[in-house]
Amino acid sequence: MRKLTAARAALASIALGAFLGATTIVQPASAEEKKDFSVCWSIYVGWMPWGYMQDSGILKKWADKYGITIEAVQINDYVESINQYTAGQYDGCSMTNMDALSIPAGGGVDTTALIVGDYSDGNDGIILKGKDQLADIKGERVNLVELSVSHYLLARALETVELSERDITVVNTSDADMVAAYTTPDVTAVVTWNPLLSEILGMPDSHKVFDSSQIPGEIIDMMVVNTETLKDNPDFGKALVGAWYEAMALMEADDIDALTAMATASGTDIAGYKSQLDSTAMFYMAEEAVDFVGGEGLPETMTFVASFLFDHGILGTGAPSADFVGIEYPDGSVTGDETNVKLRFDSTFMQMAADQEL
Secondary structure, eight states: OOOOOHHHHHHSTTTTHHHHTOSOOOOOOOOOOOSEEEEEEOSOGGGHHHHHHHHHSHHHHHHHHTTOEEEEEEOSSHHHHHHHHHTTSOSEEEEEHHHHIIIIITTTOOEEEEEEEEEESSSEEEEEESOOOGGGGTTOEEEEOTTSHHHHHHHHHHHHTTOOGGGSEEEEOOGGGHHHHHTSTTOOEEEEETTHHHHHHTSTTEEEEEEGGGSTTSSEEEEEEEHHHHHHOHHHHHHHHHHHHHHHHHHHTTOHHHHHHHHHHTTSOHHHHHHHHHTEEEOOSHHHHHHHHTSTHHHHHHHHHHHHHHHTTOSSTTOOSTTSSEEEOTTSOEESOTTSEEEEEOOHHHHHHHTTOO
């Protein structure tokens, strides 16, 4: 999702190989049977359940069921969470489909999309200050997390008004700094996601001119795990998925305690959090996620995403084409290079939840 600084590269050079064009391919950490696991997550409406599951004891309950421990750790910088997962510091991480392909998979870490939680249906958007038409973005400096889904959304939006990235200037800005940046006079255009999107939209003379509801199903939010770790430790996958759908049941039932906790943790009230959920196509039922992952649209979307990443030079170290990384789907079909499958959409564990077999 992001262009990364040299300092960060020095701290996590292996994880950043796909981004910075390093010659070293990331090697997956050797997996083995174990009992203690950790996953990381960052603030986003569709990922707030991870913090609630950790704090409420739901995650511990499911981990205990399978005789393991799992800790869900919040990391404030989204890109850093992906880097740490890619470097092997965590067994799983919440991220989008695009970032899973570009950073861990593109860097050589075999990664499985264990839980497909939702897709953005308006949670990612473009905001202009003092202007209310997308075409007005021409000539603007646009603050966003470079090489992220925000960048992807911008590229897709520009196409609709016959503009390209040559017509604007991208200013790389961390998600942690986005709101503060927008309050300065020099920042007049931003691309970001909720809850930051809602916070910025609440500021004077702010206008949303494009959002992800105009490209439905393309920005997918997931919990991914290391494929070898999952293979050697299937109970890890069962516990994560079981805990997730227990939280989903609470959300679907409009459980006030759960929603209030998630809202507070994301810096808003329950009304604000519900408004963000309104622009999120949540898969509360495991069956819905299984159907989505197994649908005809996903391979088409991922092919489009791979092309975007390749065109921007971030699909993987020395990627010769948009087909560099193989992506496997539940039916066993593959887009991209069948000899280099590094991203897998596996609905096995979600199907177990749907069948009440966890």
